[in-house]
Amino acid sequence: MATPENKLAFDGGWEYDPAPESTDHVNIKKRYGLFINGEFVAPEKGKYFDTVNPATEEKICRVAEGTEADIDKAVKAAREAYQTSWGRMKPAERGKYIYRIARIMQERAREFSVIESLDGGKPIRESRDVDIPLAAAHFFYYAGWADKLEYAFPGRKAKSLGVAGQVIPWNFPLLMAAWKIAPAIACGNTVVLKPAETTPLTALKLAEVIADAGLPPGVVNIVTGAGAAGAAVVQHPDVDKVAFTGSTNVGRSIQKALAGTNKKYTLELGGKAANIIFADAAIDQAVEGIVNGIFFNQGHVCCAGSRLLVQESVADEVIAKLKDRMETLIVGDPLDKNTDIGAINSLMQLEKVQSYLKIGKAEGAEMHQSSCRVPKKGYWCRPTIFTGVSQSNRVVQEEIFGPVLAIQTFRREDEAIIKANNTPYGLSGGVWTDKGSKIFKMTQDMRAGVVWANTFNKFDPTSPFGGYKESGVGREGGLHGLDAYVKLGA
Ligand code: NAD
Numbered sequence: 001m002a003t004p005e006n007k008l009a010f011d012g013g014w015e016y017d018p019a020p021e022s023t024d025h026v027n028i029k030k031r032y033g034l035f036i037n038g039e040f041v042a043p044e045k046g047k048y049f050d051t052v053n054p055a056t057e058e059k060i061c062r063v064a065e066g067t068e069a070d071i072d073k074a075v076k077a078a079r080e081a082y083q084t085s086w087g088r089m090k091p092a093e094r095g096k097y098i099y100r101i102a103r104i105m106q107e108r109a110r111e112f113s114v115i116e117s118l119d120g121g122k123p124i125r126e127s128r129d130v131d132i133p134l135a136a137a138h139f140f141y142y143a144g145w146a147d148k149l150e151y152a153f154p155g156r157k158a159k160s161l162g163v164a165g166q167v168i169p170w171n172f173p174l175l176m177a178a179w180k181i182a183p184a185i186a187c188g189n190t191v192v193l194k195p196a197e198t199t200p201l202t203a204l205k206l207a208e209v210i211a212d213a214g215l216p217p218g219v220v221n222i223v224t225g226a227g228a229a230g231a232a233v234v235q236h237p238d239v240d241k242v243a244f245t246g247s248t249n250v251g252r253s254i255q256k257a258l259a260g261t262n263k264k265y266t267l268e269l270g271g272k273a274a275n276i277i278f279a280d281a282a283i284d285q286a287v288e289g290i291v292n293g294i295f296f297n298q299g300h301v302c303c304a305g306s307r308l309l310v311q312e313s314v315a316d317e318v319i320a321k322l323k324d325r326m327e328t329l330i331v332g333d334p335l336d337k338n339t340d341i342g343a344i345n346s347l348m349q350l351e352k353v354q355s356y357l358k359i360g361k362a363e364g365a366e367m368h369q370s371s372c373r374v375p376k377k378g379y380w381c382r383p384t385i386f387t388g389v390s391q392s393n394r395v396v397q398e399e400i401f402g403p404v405l406a407i408q409t410f411r412r413e414d415e416a417i418i419k420a421n422n423t424p425y426g427l428s429g430g431v432w433t434d435k436g437s438k439i440f441k442m443t444q445d446m447r448a449g450v451v452w453a454n455t456f457n458k459f460d461p462t463s464p465f466g467g468y469k470e471s472g473v474g475r476e477g478g479l480h481g482l483d484a485y486v487k488l489g490a
Contacts, residue, residue: 016330019337021124026114028201031062034070034224035207037077038217044069049226051200054121055334055343055378063200066225071192071232074221078163078190079238081218086190087160095146098186100213101206102139108209109133112174112202117334119201120173121343121379124335126297134459135178141461142182145482149187152479158486160188161264162240165233168203169246170196170345171300171401177203179476180243181220187485189241190219194233196246197226198346231257239263241485245302248399248424248470255473266474266484268302268466270399271427274420275305275456276410276442279314281432285454287321290405293430293456295329295383298344299353299403302471303428305456307396308407309416315409319387326370326383333375341403343378350379353402360386360395365406397423413438417445426468430456449475 031048033040048062066074081087086094105112109132116127149158164184168176173195184191195203207222223229227250234242234254244254245268258265275293277286293305310318334342344350361367365386374380384404389396396406410416420429429448431439443451449467452458459465464480466472474484 016338018333020333021114021117021128021335021337023114023118023335026111026118028061028115032064032200032204032224034064034066034074035204035220035222036070036074037221038211038215040207043067044073049197051119051198052346053118054198054345055375057377057379060118060201063204063224066194066223066229066232068232071223071229071236074192074223075163075165075236075238077218077221078192081216082160082162082190085216086185086219087162087188089188091147091149091188094185094188095143097213097215098139098143098146098182101209101215102136102143104209104212105132105136105139105206108205109136112205114335115201115205116174117342120170120199121334121345122297122300123339123342124337125339126342131172131175134461135174138175138178138182138461142186142481145183146186149482149486152482153486153488156488157490158187158482158488161485161487162189163238164189164191164241164243164485165236165239166191166193166243167230167233167246168193168195170199171297171302173199174202174206176245177206179245179481183476183481184241184243184485185219187482189485192221192223192233192239194223194225194230197224200224234258241265243476243484244268251472264484266466266476267472268476269427269470269472270425271302271304271467271471272307272397272399272423272425273303273305273428273430273448274307274309275430276416276420276432277308277310277314277318278431278433278435278438279311280434282434282454283314283318283321286432287318287325289430289432289454289456290322291325291329294405295326295341295403298341298381300345300401301457303450303457304401305430306400306405307420308405309410309419310407311416312409312411319385319407322385323368326385327372329370329372329383331370331372331374331380331382341383344381344402345379347379349401350381353381353400353404356395356398356400356402356404357384360389360393360404360406363389363393363395365389365393365395391419391422399425413441417442421447424470427471428452
């Protein structure tokens with residue numbers, strides 16, 4: 001809701017009128033249980049935690065804290081559904097259920113968008129135009145594959161794996177749930193999914209949709225809780241496949257726990273993408289792409305363009321234009337349709353981002369932030385750039401996951417490639433140039449799972465996504481996303 005503190009005023013003397021999205025159509029219960037075997041049930045230990053609106057610091061509602069016993073119940077329900085209903089169902093029938101989920105999500109898109117912004121702090125424009133439509137698109141896309149697996153893997157027989165244990169982060173809560181659930185159930189598996197503790201609400205709403213779509217009980221189970229609940233999901237002995245999206249540190253601990261087991265796994269982890277601007281690029285478009293890549297969605301994007309490599313001859317021009325554009329970005333109420341940058345997802349994340357601002361300054365970098373006012377309550381960070389950084393600086397090497405951009409320069413292509421590849425990550429990257437040949441050369445040499453050319457952060461259910469090096473193992477999305485949920489026989 002726009003309040004006087006939330007309302008953004010420019011010192012330049014002009015301001016947008018508030019344009020808040022209505023919340024009247026949103027129905028949030030006071031308390032949510034765990035979604036197990038087709039119904040919401042109380043957690044075994046009776047514990048609940050608050051989920052908080054990061055833009056106001058106010059409690060939205062309470063959510064069940066799942067423990068090992070609850071997760072065991074959920075895995076048993078998933079196994080039972082796999083053996084008695086879903087695993088035996090004709091693939092075309094499974095597809096119909098998944099289409100139904102997609103259609104109900106579309107019908108309830110406004111409600112999903114508002115809840116995503118309330119719970120996670122992201123601007124409504126982003127939830128409304130990106131997260132929710134893309135989540136529905138993933139269900140549509142994988143519904144189509146349910147009865148066509150023999151075309152996905154010609155000459156091979158694709159068999160489902162069994163029960164998939166899935167753990168997701170807070171930056172794209174519903175979209176990540178869709179990335180995980182849609183291919184898993186399209187291939188005939190059943191699911192236990194654990195959403196992030198700071199953004200459980202849209203996954204719980206998705207549970208309502210799944211119930212409305214009439215899926216047999218136990219096909220999709222959604223258990224809320226923190227890291228311990230996630231660990232219980234991935235370590236459960238009756239889980240056949242683990243799909244994790246989150247930080248590299250947790251991914252590493254999961255990989256260790258899975259070593260020596262028979263479980264198939266995919267890990268989608270952190271990133272530190274470089275956006276590379278050549279002197280021949282369309283500079284205004286490139287600046288807009290940089291802004292989109294790091295500042296929108298508060299930099300809470302695994303593939304965010306958190307590093308900028310700009311060719312020396314245009315560096316002053318690019319940085320000046322970037323600073324001008326930063327001044328026009330609106331930071332504030334996520335539910336306001338004018339907002340560009342919403343709230344940082346949690347106090348913990350805000351403290352992490354702030355600690356990196358201190359680290360950058362202590363490392364000798366020059367910090368520049370936009371001069372906009374931010375609301376008094378809530379968790380906020382102005383768009384920030386660091387210049388004068390070197391390759392070894394922590395703000396260049398480490399994932400900050402906030403609206404913070406580290407800027408370096410280069411003279412030659414090979415220097416840009418060396419710098420772009422010189423971090424432990426390899427999730428994504430961007431190239432901005434007028435020359436097609438340069439795009440081919442750069443995209444071949446950059447060690448990153450996705451490289452965008454003259455655009456950034458574009459997603460589609462048909463394209464695979466995943467990282468090199470410490471950014472993860474395996475691919476999600478597209479045809480490749482099916483591979484992770486089947487075993488192939490002759
Ligand atoms: P996180 O690793 O702290 O948490 C992710 C999820 O794992 C949460 O649900 C959490 O409760 C759970 N978890 C925590 N400890 C666990 C454990 N020991 N075992 C099992 N589960 C555990 O990450 P985050 O802070 O929620 O998310 C941000 C991170 O996610 C960033 O590093 C970002 O780059 C990454 N991310 C990657 C992708 C991708 O596709 N590669 C997409 C989105 C986010």
